[in-house]
Structures are given as C-alpha cells and as structure tokens.
Amino acid sequence: MQNKLIVVTGPTGSGKTTVTEYLNEKYGIAQVITHTTREPRSNEQNGKDYYFETNESFQNNHYLEQVEYSGFHYGSSYEGLRRAWLKSPVASIVLDTAGAITYANKLGDEVAIVFLHVTNVEVLKHRLLKRGDNVDIVERRLQSPEYKRDLHLPKQLKPDAIEITNDDWKMARIKIDNLVKQIKNEIEWN
C-alpha cells in the first residue's frame, strides 16, 4: 500500500484546520503537526495543534520546508510526516500556499492538494474574530502579503489541486468525502 498526504491550503479562516479535524475524526487520517513561533490561541495545545517554539528552539528541527507568515516562523519536519504516516497510510497537513507548492514539488504523486476558498472574502475576517483571534493580530494578518497571496490558487498548483468553496460546511464536506473515496480506491486502503 502506498502513502498519501492530503495537503490542505488556502487563505486564513477558509477552514483548513476544520477539514483536517474532520478527516481525523471521520476517517482516522492522522494530522502532521507543524512548528510555529506564534503564540498559542486559547484553545490550542502544544504537541496537538502545533509544536510551539521560541525563535531559538525553532532552529532545532529538520524542516522539509519553512516559511514566514505574518511575522512568525512556521515549519514542517520530515519527522512529523513520518510520525503521521506511521499512524495511518493517509495523513493530512495544513500549509500556506508556498508550503503547498514545496510539497507538490518534493512529493509529487504522494500528495493530494485541496485549495479551500470562500466566495466573499469579508467572511474570512468574521470567521477569525468569531474563532476568538485577537483583533490586532487579525488586522495585521489581513494586511500581510501572505494573506493576499493565499486568496488565489497559485498557477503551479492549478493543474492538480481540488478547489473547494467552503461557504457552507455541509456542501464542502461532501467534496471532502468524495476525495477520500477516490484516495481509498487509488491506494487500496479501507
């Protein structure tokens, strides 16, 4: 049996984490935990949502890729991917679009790219505030070049990415279920 990695990308607030949590709860698809230097949100736990790092400790890992997003470091390690694949042959990871391009280039057919977006981008800010994000941090994020870049599917990912509009979770979930069905057939995983 092959391994597969579902890379979930798209703008902040589009529902990437929601998708990976759903994949984990419904299908037992393990999540790759990545590293960041940003502060944890009130409901986030170290080692579950992220490995929360200082600027110094961030340097101690072996990254498959790393980026800067709205002033903080984020990185995903080879070890994290291996750990997830040991738990289940299909794993998922949440990445910005720069990271998604790196994974597509490095892992080729082993990845399935999902690009989430919404019809009205104003919705994203409301979702972040409703999630409980700090107002100043949200404003800073919405002004960042990374936010603006991630609103659009990069041309490098266009041929292979599955675009899902997440205006309505029930509709988006149907598309996610179809993708899992397709992957199960492809790698003969039940």
Ligand SMILES: Nc1ncnc2c1ncn2[C@@H]1O[C@H](COP(=O)(O)OP(=O)(O)OP(=O)(O)O)[C@@H](O)[C@H]1O
């Ligand atoms: N279809 C939807 N309708 C309404 N709210 C949604 C929908 N999908 C996700 N949400 C909510 O929007 C908020 C942002 O979702 P989530 O944290 O999954 O986004 P994200 O893309 O991972 O964001 P970030 O990149 O900032 O981490 C969450 O509170 C989530 O419950």
Ligand SMILES: Nc1nc2c(ncn2[C@@H]2O[C@H](COP(=O)(O)O)[C@@H](O)[C@H]2O)c(=O)[nH]1
């Ligand atoms: N390229 C990478 N992007 C990552 C990684 N971990 C998370 N992310 C993305 O960063 C932004 C901000 O995340 P947040 O949790 O602070 O809202 C978001 O787009 C994530 O998808 C990573 O290791 N590499």
